[in-house]
Amino acid sequence: MRRRETQVLDGGEVGAPDSAPMISFDHVGKRFFKKGKPFQALGDAHFDVRPGEFVSIVGPSGCGKSTLLNITAGLMKPSSGAVRYQGKPVAAVNTNVGYVTQADTLLPWRTVRQNVAIPLEIRHHPRAERAGLVDEMIEKVGLADFGGHYPAELSGGMRKRVILARTLIYRPETLLMDEPFGALDAQLKLVMQQELLRLWSDAGTTILFVTHDLAEAVTLSDRVVVVSSRPGTMRTIKTIDIPRPRDVFDVRFHDRFRELQQELWAILQDDMLEGGEM
Structure with missing residues (x-):
């Protein structure tokens, strides 16, 4: 097991040497071309995600948050640096x-x-075992009575639950989540956040989560990576030192919750005031 690189950000150590990282971003940059002209979407991403950790990425629109997920998924290649998964x-x-x-x-x-x-089906899992696994997962996301329904017959929140069930059923080691609850109303978003925390706690999955919502990032995360406006570079990594387990309906009344949200906004506000959007 190699020693993790130690970064000092936000006044504290990020990347303890206790275990090898699940994901390592080693000075990752991404350049795109539009009408033949290059533009740098992502400047320099350099951090690790530990096994079982919940890490959120926040920053202005166009700073490369989704690009980081796409590179981690192997859907595109970085223009510089490298992403390593389990080394x-x-x-x-x-x-x-x-x-x-x-x-x-x-x-x-x-x-x-x-x-x-x-x-x-894609993984050719034995047919005889599929029905039981599907029913078990549908029950876990609270849709046991809706297995025979079609998507058009479901609410937005129910459809999100189905997507979570479909993603979790093959037990991926890591979940990449790109603003999965962004289109939901405020109350439904809280319900889905609570459901995600429950599923994450049960499965021990590593989660890399992109959001524009600072409250969501503080509610869910172990750490929050703050990225600057394009070309996205890391401003800081903020440790969310609110005890777990967390109840998303109560945690927002926690004094530390408000402090962390204000600290994150203080880091981001210059980029926002210059015209960026979350």
Whole structure:
């Protein structure tokens, strides 16, 4: 087991030498071309994500947050630096991760059960075991009575639960989540945050979570990575030192919650005032 590199950010040590990282971003940059002209979306991402950790990334629109997830998933390659997953460079599609995007990716012609079963079918999981695994996962996300329903018959929150069930059923080591609850109303978002924390706690999954919502980042995370406006570079990593387990409905009344949210905003506000959007 190699010693983790120690970074000193936010006045504290990030990356203790107790275990090898699940994900390592080694000075990762990404350049795109638009009408033949290059523009740097991501400048320099350099941090580790520990096994079982919940890390959120916040920053202005266009700073490379989603790009980091796409590179980790092996859907694109960095222009500079490297992403390593369990010590190995990500050079192709990373089948060890599950990816939950903003978009509703359910197949409308398939029922809840049939949608959740898709990863098992792709992986040629024994047919005799599929039904039991699907029903177990549907029950875990609170949809036991809706297995025969189609996506059009479900609410937005229910569809998000189906997407979570479909992603978790093949037990990925890591979840990449790109603003998965951004389109939900405030009350439903809280419900889904609580559900995600419960599932994460049960499974011990590593989560890398992109959000524009500072309250969401503080509620869910062990650490929050703050990225500057484009080209995105790391401003700091903030440790969320609120005890777990957390109840998303009560944690916002915690004094430390308000302090952390204000500290994150103080770091981000210059980029926001210059015209960036979260």
